[in-house]
Amino acid sequence: MPAVTAPFERMDAGAPKPASADAILVVDDIVKRFETPDGVLTALDHVSLGVAPGEFVGVIGPSGCGKSTLFNVIGGLLDGYEGTVKVAGERVRGPHASIGMIFQEESTFPWRNVIDNVAFPLEIAGRPKAERYERARHFVKLVGLDGFERRYPAELSGGMRQRVSMARTLAAQPKILLMDEPFAALDEQTRLLLGDKVLQIQQQLKQTTLLITHNITEAVQLSDRILVMTYRPGKVKRIVDIKLPRPRSSEIVSSEAFGRYVAQIWNDLREEASRGLLDEESHKLREGEKR
């Protein structure tokens, strides 16, 4: 079996990698390939990472780097890969009760109101009605939507709907929260403020979180550690420890240290992103010529 590709030089050479004994989520040497009409695509090429309890880890990379594939693999929605994913020592083979997923797209059920949306996982798990609604109300309040329980998603803004999705996933009280670009559809200012909310909640619940994103500001704002990925085939290019103080708020975006982290990560990313852009353009060109 090939050796695990070690990450390149680290930002802070002295900081130790969390030992596997501490990590609650262990992703070990994942290789995922896809068969497409154009041949075999390697989305993930020996990717490993570990997340300690209560940690907030960000995974950042250009479009096409396999981030969403990683998200689906860890969440158990994809199989047919090499390597293992373990949660609290248990091997993940499909959607797991300890893993909660928040998706990038609009995912609230339009035909259910807010409280029914949030109570959904508890309904599936067969919890009694009274307990469902009490827990759901608690999480609706947690995300700051109390008063909106009976409203329908169509009556809410995009940011509010994402909060509903968040409350729904949190209501299942997963050990690990997986987020795939949850704020992609929102404007920058709403993002920053929602980022605050997420930090608040994460700190309150001590929720172990893995955030997948392409937005550098967001990653630096929220994470304890950031994994920078290469363009396809996706590998971990660098691990950056974010040594910004906790508890944080969105005011941190104006600090110098913040700016330096963002600049440094962009340095790594820019190269990968350019490769991705070129690759995609030539692909579209070839597709159009076929017609």
Place this chain on the structure above:
Amino acid sequence: MAETGRLSLPASRPLRLPLRPVTALRIAIIVAVVVVWEAVSASGLLYRDVVPSLVAIGKALYVTLSDPTFYFHLYTTFYEIGIAMVIGGLSGLAVGILLGGSKFLSRAYEAYLYYLGPCPKIIFFPIMIMWFGVGPGSKVAMGAISCFFPVALNVAGGMREIDKVLIRVGKSFRANTWQMVTKIYLPAMRHPVINGVRLGLGVALIGTLLAETKLSNRGIGFLVIQAYSIFNMPQMYALLIILFVIAIGANTVIGRLGGLDDIKRF
């Protein structure tokens, strides 16, 4: 200023019509149609009773609605359509879910439904008579095969249009198959399903009524043809009016039931 009853507008306020413009236009159109109708009726322009006076139609309506045998025929048609919709609708739903859920099955069989659907089902009527007899059976069969196709096609399309992320949400919470169908697939598809049912009702009505006019001794279709055969035109118009009102009403009710608000109030 002296009080003059209810009307005490200050001079500066412009005088406004008591009606919204839309309602006014509708009334104007109806009035115009009535006037033209009566004019044509009285003038004798068209052959005899083809355009009977509205008074005559009104009388015929009254007579029909107070005739107990009419309700027997109405019930027959209702019953035939009802059973046809249940058979055609449920089988359409099942087939639609199967085709929509499996790309493979869809590529193998959906084309048959797609191209057989627009074909006028009346051509199958002689076969239906042979298989199900001259009674209600053949009428129900006509209604059922008419309504099967729009429902199946709309459901299949609806399954494919479900926002994929909603299915992933269900899977990420480990919902079992029954929960997926009842809590995610069906609610997510409600618009296409309701539209399929409305279309199905429309074609089932046509199929069943045509069958009744061709070969039957009961039902609304039969009554219409009977009125025509004795050239009782006002009666025929009365029956058509009642039929259309019921058909439109049923269509609206189904639409409302599905939460679609496109048939607006008068």
Place this chain on the structure above:
Amino acid sequence: MSAAVATLAKNRYFPAALGLVSFVVFIALVELLIRVGVINRFIVPMPSDIIAAFPRVIVEEHVLQRFLLTAGEAFSASILVTIFGVAGGVLLYRYHLLRLATETWVAAVAAAPLVLMYPLYLVIFGRSALTIVMMGFTAGLAPVILKTLEGLSATRRVLINVGKSFNLTPSQQFWKILFPAALPTIFVGLRLGLIFALINIVGVEFLINFGGLGQLINELAERYDLPGTYAAICFVILVSICVFILMERLERWLRPVD
């Protein structure tokens, strides 16, 4: 063995081939059941007899003339429906008050079984092809108006604004932006209108025993010519399929990529 099946299943023509094969198998099964006596041969004629009846029906019953007659009726009705339906939809789109007043009425008409008015049309237009064309026209009109209206109304605001930013005249705005954007929906409406028109056309031909293919089926049925009736039905199905495939090709030609 299962590996071979797996690779076969991945072949892109496999599903379509499977569909065709299962259809043929079904027909063969029916043939077998009739020969064995499980299915009554006086209710369902043998598929082999039906196929044998094809040439006879085509030649003796002048299928080509009948087809041309029905097709001609359908074509005339389609032209009328397209012109008046699309024009009607455009009219309602242009005059908002009119739309608010009458849209629900048009939707109601689309839901009513207008086919039952055929005795009236018989009296007005006589026992002729004109009656049938008018019945087809009446039935197909409402869906086309509604879908045209829907298509025009659903044009994305941003596209309209692009037109305005280029200072297009109202006529240019309509023909270069609104109409092309609405075309897919209009085609859905035309397809629906044609379906309803055809149902009425063939239906009325069948009922009043006049005209083309609808009448043919009625006649053959009244003569108890079972294989002939089934053959004629197959023929009508084939014709219907061809008409709608043609319609799709037309739409594909007008709008290449979607």
